[in-house]
Amino acid sequence: MTARAGGLTPAAGAPAVTRQNLQGHYAGFASRFAAYVVDAGVSTGVFMLGLAAVSFAVSVVTGKSISWNTSDPIVGVVFVGWLFVYFAYSWAASGKTFGMALLGVRVVRKDGADAGARRAAVRTLAFPFSFLLFGLGFLGILVGRERRALHDVIAGTVVIYSWDARAARLRFLSKG
Amino acid sequence: MDPFARLRSVGGRLAPPMEALAQSVAERVVDLVVSALDVNALLDRVDVDGLLDRVDVDRVLERMDIDALLDRVDMDRLLARLDLDPLLARVDIDHLLSAVDVNGVAERIDIDALMEQTDLGAVIARSSGGVASDALDVVRSQAVGLDEFIARWVGRLRRHPYTGPPGPPDGLRAVAGS
Numbered sequence: 001m002t003a004r005a006g007g008l009t010p011a012a013g014a015p016a017v018t019r020q021n022l023q024g025h026y027a028g029f030a031s032r033f034a035a036y037v038v039d040a041g042v043s044t045g046v047f048m049l050g051l052a053a054v055s056f057a058v059s060v061v062t063g064k065s066i067s068w069n070t071s072d073p074i075v076g077v078v079f080v081g082w083l084f085v086y087f088a089y090s091w092a093a094s095g096k097t098f099g100m101a102l103l104g105v106r107v108v109r110k111d112g113a114d115a116g117a118r119r120a121a122v123r124t125l126a127f128p129f130s131f132l133l134f135g136l137g138f139l140g141i142l143v144g145r146e147r148r149a150l151h152d153v154i155a156g157t158v159v160i161y162s163w164d165a166r167a168a169r170l171r172f173l174s175k176g
Numbered sequence: 177m178d179p180f181a182r183l184r185s186v187g188g189r190l191a192p193p194m195e196a197l198a199q200s201v202a203e204r205v206v207d208l209v210v211s212a213l214d215v216n217a218l219l220d221r222v223d224v225d226g227l228l229d230r231v232d233v234d235r236v237l238e239r240m241d242i243d244a245l246l247d248r249v250d251m252d253r254l255l256a257r258l259d260l261d262p263l264l265a266r267v268d269i270d271h272l273l274s275a276v277d278v279n280g281v282a283e284r285i286d287i288d289a290l291m292e293q294t295d296l297g298a299v300i301a302r303s304s305g306g307v308a309s310d311a312l313d314v315v316r317s318q319a320v321g322l323d324e325f326i327a328r329w330v331g332r333l334r335r336h337p338y339t340g341p342p343g344p345p346d347g348l349r350a351v352a353g354s
Contacts, residue, residue, distance in 0.1 A: 029326050110345060145342055
């Protein structure tokens with residue numbers, strides 16, 4: 001039996017760049033944006049689930065039902081606090097959020113060391129600034145040599161690929 | 177009657193004793209000469225370098241039938257007489273391996289071709305993860321492909337040719353190179 005029996009294999013759809021081990025190289029815009037979309041969905045979903053759980057608990061204990069108004073400033077403040085915890089804790093603990101783990105990217109210090117709690121917190125606080133002026137802060141990911149957004153520059157961090165593309169390609173090839 | 181017949185008869189009888197006498201005299205003379213010769217002194221006077229200079233080795237080799245020579249060599253017997261253990265004991269394997277550029281050798285291997293011709297792929301498939309891992313690989317590969325697509329277009333717009341994903345940071349060069 002040979003590894004590839006012929007015909008179209010999954011490897012045929014894989015980009016040529018995955019012939020290299022991308023581990024440690026600066027991550028590109030699409031991977032980072034996709035990770036952010038996943039994180040936005042997950043963090044919002046978990047927050048809504050949390051609100052529903054609180055409503056359920058209150059109704060069980062007091063017998064009164066609570067309906068949350070998402071335009072309520074208190075809910076907004078709690079949501080922002082939750083986002084801070086979600087992103088800052090994830091970056092401090094492992095350098096990656098759920099979405100980043102899914103896309104195989106990771107936040108590290110500019111020299112490649114772990115980001116650490118302080119940089120993770122600064123990065124989280126600086127993150128909204130990148131959205132200002134129609135997302136001009138993200139332009140650095142497209143044109144910068146180190147693919148750094150504004151919040152990366154402020155926090156002294158970079159985002160790198162953390163998965164071994166070459167090993168994945170070998171797995172692709174082996175299942176053709 | 178032939179007048180010389182008697183003479184030839186006498187000569188025929190005398191020839192063998194004369195030859196024997198001549199041979200014994202010659203042997204005795206050679207013994208005396210050899211014993212009188214100082215062979216070392218004689219060899220000292222021989223200009224070996226000059227002698228060798230006059231030998232046309234190429235011509236000698238041309239006249240030699242190497243194949244016939246090799247045919248006559250019993251390699252099995254020769255190898256049987258070789259004691260390889262002391263030879264191997266003198267080889268410094270660590271030094272030898274340190275001189276080999278393993279990364280260079282690995283880079284010259286065409287992994288794709290290797291995978292196509294061997295069952296290595298099946299081994300990797302068995303040892304790697306399942307459906308979820310495959311799905312992750314697909315998602316990541318597509319995202320990387322999109323990264324490259326965007327980067328190439330940005331490079332064209334900026335008139336800076338795109339040469340591949342940049343990096344890694346200095347602290348991660350060893351990891352990325354492995």
